[in-house]
Amino acid sequence: MTKYYIMAAKFGSKIGMIAATVGSAVGLGNIWRFPAETQANGGAAFLLVYIGCVLLLGIPVMLVEFSIGREGGTDAIGNYRRISPKSKWWLLGGMGIAASYMILTFYIVVAGWTLEYFVSALSGDLFTGIADGSSSFEGKMKDYVSSDWKPIIFTAIMIAANVAVLMMGVRKGIEKISNIMMPLLFLILVIFCVVALSLPGASDGLNFFLNPDFSKVNGSVVIDAMGQAFFSLSLGMGVLSTYAAYFPRDTRLGRTAATVSFLDMVVAFMMGLIIFPAVTSFGMQGESLEGATLVFVTLPEVFTRMPGTQLWAILFFMLLLLAALTSTISMSEVAIRFFQDRLKMSRRKAVLIVMLPLLLFGAINSLSSGLLADFKIFGLTIFDLLDTVATNIMLPLGALAMCLYAGWFAPKGLLARQLSNDARSQGVATRAVIFIIRWVSPIAIAAILIAQFK
Ligand code: TRP
Numbered sequence: 001m002t003k004y005y006i007m008a009a010k011f012g013s014k015i016g017m018i019a020a021t022v023g024s025a026v027g028l029g030n031i032w033r034f035p036a037e038t039q040a041n042g043g044a045a046f047l048l049v050y051i052g053c054v055l056l057l058g059i060p061v062m063l064v065e066f067s068i069g070r071e072g073g074t075d076a077i078g079n080y081r082r083i084s085p086k087s088k089w090w091l092l093g094g095m096g097i098a099a100s101y102m103i104l105t106f107y108i109v110v111a112g113w114t115l116e117y118f119v120s121a122l123s124g125d126l127f128t129g130i131a132d133g134s135s136s137f138e139g140k141m142k143d144y145v146s147s148d149w150k151p152i153i154f155t156a157i158m159i160a161a162n163v164a165v166l167m168m169g170v171r172k173g174i175e176k177i178s179n180i181m182m183p184l185l186f187l188i189l190v191i192f193c194v195v196a197l198s199l200p201g202a203s204d205g206l207n208f209f210l211n212p213d214f215s216k217v218n219g220s221v222v223i224d225a226m227g228q229a230f231f232s233l234s235l236g237m238g239v240l241s242t243y244a245a246y247f248p249r250d251t252r253l254g255r256t257a258a259t260v261s262f263l264d265m266v267v268a269f270m271m272g273l274i275i276f277p278a279v280t281s282f283g284m285q286g287e288s289l290e291g292a293t294l295v296f297v298t299l300p301e302v303f304t305r306m307p308g309t310q311l312w313a314i315l316f317f318m319l320l321l322l323a324a325l326t327s328t329i330s331m332s333e334v335a336i337r338f339f340q341d342r343l344k345m346s347r348r349k350a351v352l353i354v355m356l357p358l359l360l361f362g363a364i365n366s367l368s369s370g371l372l373a374d375f376k377i378f379g380l381t382i383f384d385l386l387d388t389v390a391t392n393i394m395l396p397l398g399a400l401a402m403c404l405y406a407g408w409f410a411p412k413g414l415l416a417r418q419l420s421n422d423a424r425s426q427g428v429a430t431r432a433v434i435f436i437i438r439w440v441s442p443i444a445i446a447a448i449l450i451a452q453f454k
Contacts, residue, residue, distance in 0.1 A: 009170040019178035023326030029232040042216025053229040067418035069244025076238030096238030105361040111324035112155030118317035202277030236395035407438035
């Protein structure tokens, strides 16, 4: 026990542990997925359903992942092999590793785009030709995102940045970088909030975002809210169980899950406070806030109408970059931990084995937004197909299976032990959470999943 405790990688401090976990959760999901989903699904009504999904499904599933990770203390597959040897539950861990890698292959491409935009905001290239009309943000986006080789190079740079951090290990790499980047990210967000809320006409945007129209709530809103909650909280595929293995023994899981979910919701909420007032203030509420268009066309347009255009663009793409980097790091770590612990590789070798093939997959995904944009499966590009399958099916399925495992099939007392930090008897709160994990979350997730295919 003692020997293993010393060998295993751990986060060095409580703050670092929270920063790293929040770093995984806060990502493009909050900054560009959330506003798009909110706009598409009726504003405030979606926000409320989303908050409900986080409380009722997100936090319980997060507690399940934390419990499995800290009990197992190793990689996504190894956790199940340790806790339930001779069972087939390790397959669930395998699915998680596959799913997180799948999401990583397109997420890293988007991360590359954000770097490309950051660089072009810095150099000023983003705004050349805009004022005299010889160029447009749509045109720029075509050039930056859909040209054949440029996005691949930026994707490769983002992969290299991940490699650099991951090679340093859990404490000196992941934890350290999160400790720097997360406070910076919050600072930038606060600045943008103040600016957006003081724009003339901001209140119309706030109305859309904060006054619920319940007639908009239907089945598909709930499905999207659930998918969004799992995606945004990094749930359902072993990312957080991998991180939980690095939690110090005395970490209180309930408090940690509440803090992480709260901060993740705050970031999404702040993005709403920024984007809806900004677009209405400039009369752009009709514009699509759909992911890429929002951040690469609509917002740059907003910046051009503000004094200090370039500064805002630099700050905003830096925000995106920070968010994307800490999230890709967490997704990569799942597979890396597997190669290190299961296959007994050195950290260095594990990082390379996971990240080098990503160059190839990233390049393919990148081309699917350019050269291969016309290659469709089920009417979707490779890129959108991966996103939809992973987010709306694999994450909820993974989450459902984890609840069933922890609530019903794992050795008795796993949840009680982990949630109460080995207390002899459990308080009401712990027992209520266990009840939710056994009954409420799985039934709700299953019902929403099934409704999807109706
Ligand atoms: N949560 C991150 C975001 O909102 C993305 C992410 C990181 C993720 N790790 C994950 C999504 C694991 C699903 C599963 O951008």
